[in-house]
Amino acid sequence: MNEIRRTVLNKRNFTVTYEQLTENSWRATAELTDELHHIRTTLDISTPDLTVTNASAEFTRMPFKQCTQICSKSQLLAGTPVHRLGRICSQHFLGKEGCPNLYLLFSLSGPAFANVYQINMIDENIFT
Numbered sequence: 001m002n003e004i005r006r007t008v009l010n011k012r013n014f015t016v017t018y019e020q021l022t023e024n025s026w027r028a029t030a031e032l033t034d035e036l037h038h039i040r041t042t043l044d045i046s047t048p049d050l051t052v053t054n055a056s057a058e059f060t061r062m063p064f065k066q067c068t069q070i071c072s073k074s075q076l077l078a079g080t081p082v083h084r085l086g087r088i089c090s091q092h093f094l095g096k097e098g099c100p101n102l103y104l105l106f107s108l109s110g111p112a113f114a115n116v117y118q119i120n121m122i123d124e125n126i127f128t
Contacts (some may be wrong), residue, residue, distance in 0.1 A: 010034055016109045018116045025053070026117065030109035032101055036063045041074065041105040043082075045113055050082045052110065057102055070099045077106065085110035 019027050021044070026044040038061035044054040055077035059068050073092050080088050086107045088111040093103035 012037075014105075015080065016112065018113060020120075021089045023051055024048070027096050028109040030105040032105055033061075037084065037101060039101055042048060043077070043106065043110050043111065043113075045082060045110070047069065047117060050114055050117065052080045052082065052085070054078055057105075062109050070097070070102060074102070074106070075101070077110075082113055108111060 012032060015033075017029045019029075021027055024047050026045045026047060028045060030041045032039045035124050038059070040058045040060070042054075042056045043052050044053065046053050055060045055074040057071040057074040059071065062068065070093070075089060076092055077085065089103045089106045089110075093106070
């Protein structure tokens with residue numbers, strides 16, 4: 001039997017942080033760091049309707065200068081319910097003029113917030 005030689009091509013680190021800003025507002029911050037990238041996305045989410053009220057993206061390390069040109073598209077996410085973020089992000093951030101890393105970060109942090117929020121409400125005995 002042949003032994004497979006394994007080589008790590010790249011290590012990517014994803015971090016998502018959720019913080020409550022006010023009684024009806026939370027912030028989801030997602031970061032990607034690797035050899036080529038340091039990207040941070042932010043979603044402000046209203047509760048209990050779970051709708052994005054503000055979104056932003058920031059590149060502090062990127063492989064191409066033009067990577068930052070897509071950051072303004074993040075503002076198009078305002079008004080989107082978190083359960084629809086995957087579909088809306090695919091429309092804005094995938095394709096020839098897109099950035100799959102922003103798609104990953106927004107699609108990771110937004111929809112997962114629904115679970116975080118529900119767990120917080122259970123812990124606070126607001127709903128069971």
